[in-house]
Amino acid sequence: MSLWTSAAIAAATGGTASGDFTTTGVTFDSREVGPGDLFVAMTGAATDGHRFLDQAFARGAAGALVSQPSVHPHVLVPDTMAALENLARAARARTAAKIIGVTGSVGKTGTKEALYAALERSARARARAHRSVKSYNNHTGVPLSLARMPAETRFGVFEMGMNHAGELAHLTTLVRPHVAIITTIAPAHTEFFRDEAAIADAKGEIFRGLEPGGVAIVPYDSPHRDRLIAAAMPYAARIVTFGLDKAADVRAIETMRTESGGTFVTAVVGTRELSFTISQPGQHWVSNSLAVLAAVDAVGGDLALAGLALAELGGLAGRGARFTVAVGDGQALVIDESYNANPSSMRATLAVLAAEPAARKIVVLGEMRELGAGSDAYHAGLAEPVLAAGVEAGILVGERARPLLNALEGKGDFVHVADAAAARASLSTMLAPGDAVLIKGSNGVGLAALVAGLRSGEH
Ligand SMILES: Nc1ncnc2c1ncn2[C@@H]1O[C@H](COP(=O)(O)OP(=O)(O)O)[C@@H](O)[C@H]1O
Ligand SMILES: [Mg+2]
Incomplete structure (x- = not known):
């Protein structure tokens, strides 16, 4: 289905079309380009989208939105970010x-x-x-x-x-x-x-x-x-x-x-x-x-x-998706909350774990980032919901999570590790049949890789 013609893009952005094309999608990530897409060449601090024009057209782009002339079919504008906003306004208006x-x-x-x-x-x-x-x-x-x-x-x-x-x-x-x-x-x-x-x-x-x-x-x-x-x-x-x-x-x-x-x-x-x-x-x-x-x-x-x-809602990857993994002669339940974490979402998902009928509950909790001056207190404050959920063992990941370890001292089998790779090693020795394990932390901690490892069976 047609989304934008070159003429409509030119009209929406005040740009100049070179070539006549029709697009069915829009993207600014050259790795995501599919057949028929409009590729928006964004100029960021780190990279310049114009460098990926050949790649985008090799992947089937129908046209590009550019701020530098190109041999490919395009609409030329002074500023591609501003043009993308104008395209958004036009989409909304029509x-x-x-x-x-x-x-x-x-x-x-x-x-x-x-x-x-x-x-x-x-x-x-x-x-x-x-x-x-x-x-x-x-x-x-x-x-x-x-x-x-x-x-x-x-x-x-x-x-x-x-x-x-x-x-x-x-x-x-x-x-x-x-x-x-x-x-x-x-x-x-x-x-x-x-x-x-x-x-x-x-x-x-x-x-x-x-x-x-x-x-x-x-x-x-x-x-x-x-x-x-x-x-x-x-x-x-x-x-x-x-x-x-x-x-x-x-x-x-x-x-x-x-x-x-x-x-x-x-x-x-x-x-x-x-x-x-x-x-x-x-x-x-x-x-x-x-x-x-x-x-x-x-x-x-x-x-x-x-x-x-x-x-019928399925669990979203990193936001509550569940799967089981083979452990020894049994299975363990994995709750994948690796996408992000803050004090509120930690409490919400610990309450979910609390209701889980499992032989043993364990957690892999990565540090919560961007909390500023309150960070230590927010981390230590999680000890209460962790224990209330009946969690017996856990791995705390990242320097900012250390206050939580201190708050849990003597209350179960809790360890602290530096990063997601160390957490993976530690979890493989901890995980036992019948466990339910909640994995959650700020995205930057990289616990998604640990989850991916569990999914593929290498833990
Ligand atoms: N209403 C809510 N209150 C508290 N925690 C929530 C709520 N909704 C979701 N969460 C928790 O926050 C996590 C992130 O949810 P998500 O919908 O991706 O939030 P956002 O897009 O705002 O970052 C979820 O995995 C869940 O743990
Ligand atoms: Mg979100």
Whole structure:
């Protein structure tokens, strides 16, 4: 399906087309280029995309967006980053889709994926749903995701992230959401913020881009609720809260753990009551699901289909995916949370581990990064949920995690190692049949490699 013609790209960017071409996709990573793609040659500090033009066309690119003339079919602009943003604006302007922006300290990608699955079911057969891929949520990922949105999209779901004040204020002018969700406010990236209230303010910037008549979706149970509501007030026609409290507009009135580890929820959405099962375990998924229902309702999607989608969600790699590995004459359960970690998500997933029926629970916990001055206390503070989860043994990875080892001293079989490679060696001696092992840390710690090793059976 055609996404952008060279003429449309030239019109959107004010550039000059050389050659007549039609593209079906957009990418700025030459390794990701597929047949029919528009390759955007970005000029960064480290690399210059123009060096990869030959490679991109060898991989099947149909055209390129460049700031230097090229022998390949292209549209020439002064600045490719600015041009990508203009392409994003044009994509947004030409669609009649209902647009949803998702931000928050944790739960963005999970909520975005669940919302996409829910809306994809509503949109099926009529038109289509579109979403950002992976965690493409920053100053390049958001415009890229928008530029990839087909004109005939019915629902568009965009993850929006930030680690500094002002970033969302800009991104939201590109996304122009009809519905803006804040999943949670929690200490993540705290080194760039004075305190959590400052994080709430920066997340609240998402509401500034709401379309007229737009809906703000706010976590009721957050201590920053009133701050978020105040931030939404000038821009939102309607503010919808979600949570467990009975005053929340979208609320869970009953939750029950299912045999397979998910949660059976009875929820109220406005005046309607509905029951559904969430395949993914944990209270945090109950919370994310309520945000999903609030958004589906706000864009006129089908709540019953949303419930079905929530029942079928698979665990995302690095964010709760599960698999078993052979150990000795038995098996161990691996919970892969290697993608990221902060105090809030650590607690959420330790609570999931707590409910796991395993002979023994163990953890591989990598350090949580970007926590600034509070780092030691945040790490030490995890001892309580680790022990409450019934964890008997564990490997703590990275220098910043050392305060956690100290706090766990004498309370089980815990060791500290320098890096992911050492953790791998240590885990292979620790792992026993019947274990459930939770693997979680900041992405930079590299625990994904350890998980990959376990998956391929070499541990
Ligand atoms: N609502 C929530 N509250 C607390 N922790 C959560 C929540 N949603 C997800 N998590 C935890 O955070 C991790 C990262 O989730 P993800 O959806 O990738 O967040 P983000 O995209 O905001 O970084 C998950 O693996 C889970 O451990
Ligand atoms: Mg994400």
